[in-house]
Amino acid sequence: MIRTLFVEPVAILALAGVVLVGVPWLLYEDHPPEPGLTPYTPEQATGRATYVDLGCAYCHSQQPRDPSYAPDAERGWGRASTAGDYVYDSPHQLGTMRTGPDLFNIGARQPSVDWHLVHLFQPRAVVSWSIMPSYPFLFEVKDAAGPDDRVVTVPAPWGPATGVVVARPEALALAAYLAGLDHTYPARDLPLRSKAEPAAVGGAP
Amino acid sequence: MDRSFAILFAASFLIEIAALVMLIRAVARDQFGGLAAARMIFHPREFGVSEDPARPAAEDHALPDDLDYQTELAHRAVADQSSKWPVLAFLVSAVFWLNLGSIFGLLTALKFNLPDFLASDAALTFGRLRPVHLNLVAYGWLSMAGVAVSLWLIPRLVRHPLVGGAWAVAGAIFWNVGVTAGFLALLGGWTEGIEWLEFPWQIDSLLVVGGALAGIPLILTIRASGARHLYVSVWYIIAAFLWFPFLFLVANAPGVHFGVEQAAANWWFAHNVLGLWFTPISLAAAYYLIPKIIGRPIHSYGLSLLGFWGLALFYSHVGIHHLIGGPVPTWLVTVSTVSSMMMFVPVIAVAVNHHFTMRGHFGVLRDSPTLKFIVAGAMAYTLTSGQGSLQALRTVNQTTHFTHFTVAHAHFGAYGFASLILFGASYFLLPRLLGREWPRPAWINVHFWLSMVGILLYFVGLSIGGWLQGRAMLDGSVPFEQSVTVTLPYLWSRTVAGTIMTIAHLVYAVHVAWMVFGRAPAAALRANLSEVA
Numbered sequence: 001m002i003r004t005l006f007v008e009p010v011a012i013l014a015l016a017g018v019v020l021v022g023v024p025w026l027l028y029e030d031h032p033p034e035p036g037l038t039p040y041t042p043e044q045a046t047g048r049a050t051y052v053d054l055g056c057a058y059c060h061s062q063q064p065r066d067p068s069y070a071p072d073a074e075r076g077w078g079r080a081s082t083a084g085d086y087v088y089d090s091p092h093q094l095g096t097m098r099t100g101p102d103l104f105n106i107g108a109r110q111p112s113v114d115w116h117l118v119h120l121f122q123p124r125a126v127v128s129w130s131i132m133p134s135y136p137f138l139f140e141v142k143d144a145a146g147p148d149d150r151v152v153t154v155p156a157p158w159g160p161a162t163g164v165v166v167a168r169p170e171a172l173a174l175a176a177y178l179a180g181l182d183h184t185y186p187a188r189d190l191p192l193r194s195k196a197e198p199a200a201v202g203g204a205p
Numbered sequence: 206m207d208r209s210f211a212i213l214f215a216a217s218f219l220i221e222i223a224a225l226v227m228l229i230r231a232v233a234r235d236q237f238g239g240l241a242a243a244r245m246i247f248h249p250r251e252f253g254v255s256e257d258p259a260r261p262a263a264e265d266h267a268l269p270d271d272l273d274y275q276t277e278l279a280h281r282a283v284a285d286q287s288s289k290w291p292v293l294a295f296l297v298s299a300v301f302w303l304n305l306g307s308i309f310g311l312l313t314a315l316k317f318n319l320p321d322f323l324a325s326d327a328a329l330t331f332g333r334l335r336p337v338h339l340n341l342v343a344y345g346w347l348s349m350a351g352v353a354v355s356l357w358l359i360p361r362l363v364r365h366p367l368v369g370g371a372w373a374v375a376g377a378i379f380w381n382v383g384v385t386a387g388f389l390a391l392l393g394g395w396t397e398g399i400e401w402l403e404f405p406w407q408i409d410s411l412l413v414v415g416g417a418l419a420g421i422p423l424i425l426t427i428r429a430s431g432a433r434h435l436y437v438s439v440w441y442i443i444a445a446f447l448w449f450p451f452l453f454l455v456a457n458a459p460g461v462h463f464g465v466e467q468a469a470a471n472w473w474f475a476h477n478v479l480g481l482w483f484t485p486i487s488l489a490a491a492y493y494l495i496p497k498i499i500g501r502p503i504h505s506y507g508l509s510l511l512g513f514w515g516l517a518l519f520y521s522h523v524g525i526h527h528l529i530g531g532p533v534p535t536w537l538v539t540v541s542t543v544s545s546m547m548m549f550v551p552v553i554a555v556a557v558n559h560h561f562t563m564r565g566h567f568g569v570l571r572d573s574p575t576l577k578f579i580v581a582g583a584m585a586y587t588l589t590s591g592q593g594s595l596q597a598l599r600t601v602n603q604t605t606h607f608t609h610f611t612v613a614h615a616h617f618g619a620y621g622f623a624s625l626i627l628f629g630a631s632y633f634l635l636p637r638l639l640g641r642e643w644p645r646p647a648w649i650n651v652h653f654w655l656s657m658v659g660i661l662l663y664f665v666g667l668s669i670g671g672w673l674q675g676r677a678m679l680d681g682s683v684p685f686e687q688s689v690t691v692t693l694p695y696l697w698s699r700t701v702a703g704t705i706m707t708i709a710h711l712v713y714a715v716h717v718a719w720m721v722f723g724r725a726p727a728a729a730l731r732a733n734l735s736e737v738a
């Protein structure tokens with residue numbers, strides 16, 4: 001009698017684990033990347049690590065939904081993502097919140113590294129209603145820029161009173177990661193999820 | 206609806222129902238103890254007598270003259286004393302983490318209102334404070350308080366002193382070192398980067414050791430007791446202590462998970478932490494304390510059975526409802542959605558069982574501080590679960606998925622249900638363990654009402670805000686901006702609610718510290734009853 005209590009609950013959980021984790025594991029173990037997907041450059045990979053460690057995913061998803069289900073493509077967030085889009089992603093950053101927009105194709109709609117740098121320094125400098133945190137610690141204020149410095153031009157009330165804002169390497173890597181987030185190539189795996197054709201590939205900002 | 210989807214949906218529904226029926230038949234044939242088990246938490250003299258050691262002393266009864274009853278109380282006293290130090294170690298730590306976690310929750314909430322507040326340092330950015338909050342309340346507060354309650358309940362329920370209590374105290378030390386290390390790691394930016402699994406696996410291993418040191422004594426105690434009947438609370442606790450390590454090890458295994466599969470593992474784990482770790486322990490406490498406080502056995506043994514096995518079968522499969530609309534196969538989401546709907550079965554079974562046990566005894570709520578917490582928590586369980594099941598439907602999830610609506614649900618469950626029950630249990634057990642009265646019984650009510658007002662404001666405000674946010678986002682012609690601005694007032698109401706809750710936790714912490722470390726007023730007779738003979 002008591003043995004049932006020790007064996008069955010674990011057996012049930014193991015079964016659930018096989019169905020919900022084991023089968024996907026087998027299914028995707030050797031899953032090839034989407035043909036259009038390129039691996040991250042070393043700089044982008046560094047930027048991705050910063051994205052993970054600053055917890056951007058708690059406000060931004062990276063999983064546009066199908067047009068038949070939600071207007072993500074209409075907002076310019078791109079086609080529905082597929083398993084093959086994520087093969088280089090670990091830890092996964094799919095996210096569960098959209099306090100801010102989906103970023104899976106932010107590089108397609110906002111390829112400018114300069115825009116990202118200003119936005120990271122002070123989101124409200126470019127988007128007045130933003131509630132995204134500012135990340136001033138990714139930047140340095142210097143009296144004058146050195147020869148290798150990337151100067152960030154911050155609009156009027158938001159910059160420092162004196163000196164120039166210079167991006168630290170973390171900011172540059174993060175911006176490079178964002179500018180490279182582009183999964184607008186055609187998807188091989190899409191029929192797995194939906195018969196609907198992607199309404200917008202890329203899309204306008 | 207797509208036809209193949211509908212067929213899939215119906216088929217998995219049928220399979221799950223068949224599985225449940227088979228399971229219950231199998232289990233019912235070899236009974237866990239039936240009515241006898243439902244009554245085993247009482248001495249015959251206790252039927253119809255309400256017991257709550259958190260009540261002010263005026264309620265005290267006289268010492269029993271009945272030898273048999275005195276022996277029963279002595280057994281209980283021995284059980285309580287055997288678990289005293291382990292329970293105190295886990296509970297006091299939990300209360301500390303609750304307060305620290307609440308302060309971090311509050312800071313996180315303020316970040317939405319004032320995005321440039323504390324922006325100058327990476328350690329204090331939103332994306333670090335949030336996981337700190339989540340992990341402190343999940344692994345510091347809910348887990349440690351849950352372990353404390355389990356360590357107290359099992360010796361009582363199997364009538365055998367805790368075996369290896371010193372190991373459990375060591376477990377509390379390991380667990381605390383783990384949570385402290387995890388806390389510092391997350392502030393410093395060392396994270397696994399996966400929600401609910403942020404602690405690096407090296408640190409997780411401390412929790413594994415700590416959990417094993419606390420869990421193994423429980424199992425040994427049950428074995429040593431030779432008990433033939435196990436009360437329903439014991440089923441939940443045993444199962445929780447088997448499930449959690451299993452889950453934790455599978456989900457944290459380094460280097461195993463990748464890409465989309467990692468997301469599946471992530472959410473399978475995360476919902477199981479809620480459903481198969483926090484939930485069963487809180488339900489175990491409710492199943493013991495409701496009958497105990499009102500002096501009446503649980504209404505239906507059969508329903509307890511259904512509630513337990515239904516939970517085991519369906520909760521274990523719901524995880525992928527966190528990825529509805531995501532890049533995972535439809536069948537996977539379907540399995541979880543169906544299981545989420547099936548969760549109505551065990552949830553209603555538990556609700557009906559508790560309701561009928563309480564029926565005719567709601568008057569006890571007026572003067573029993575513990576019961577207020579437990580009953581409010583049990584009601585929140587039903588409501589939050591019903592809400593959860595609906596939220597798992599594609600049509601509802603479409604609106605609510607990426608919004609603050611989920612956060613409202615999360616707090617209603619983790620706070621309104623799990624935390625309230627743990628609060629109540631701690632108010633009941635500490636007088637028994639320490640042989641002392643609560644120094645200020647009125648503060649218990651203050652705590653209760655602050656918590657209630659806080660969580661209701663939190664839940665109602667964010668639910669409205671989240672729903673509006675979701676509707677705005679779902680309409681492609683509405684600019685994204687609106688989905689942000691529409692939530693602003695509700696994000697403020699959340700901050701106010703969180704402040705109220707944090708004050709409640711401060712009251713609780715001071716009271717617990719006074720109780721444990723202070724020289725509280727002499728123990729009253731009733732609080733001492735269990736130490737007689």
Ligand code: HEM
Nearest residue numbers: 096479526527545548590593594596597606611615618619
């Ligand atoms: C029948 C029972 C329940 C069902 C079917 C259910 C369903 C759900 C669903 C569908 C979500 C995901 C929402 C989304 O991301 O779109 C969710 C989130 C959540 N639920 Fe429940 N729920 C149930 C009970 C509970 C209980 C009892 C608790 C607390 C102990 C709880 C705590 C949470 C938390 C903390 C989250 C947020 C997870 C995260 O995103 O980090 N739920 N629930």
Ligand code: HEM
Nearest residue numbers: 307310311313314339342611612615619620699703706707
């Ligand atoms: C002990 C009680 C508490 C528990 C168990 C708890 C639990 C949780 C959980 C599970 C989440 C993750 C939600 C999700 O991912 O959907 C969360 C997030 C959060 N909690 Fe709490 N919480 C508690 C108290 C508080 C308090 C007092 C506040 C103060 C306002 C607070 C504010 C927050 C905030 C701001 C978030 C982040 C939401 C977001 O990312 O959008 N929590 N909490």
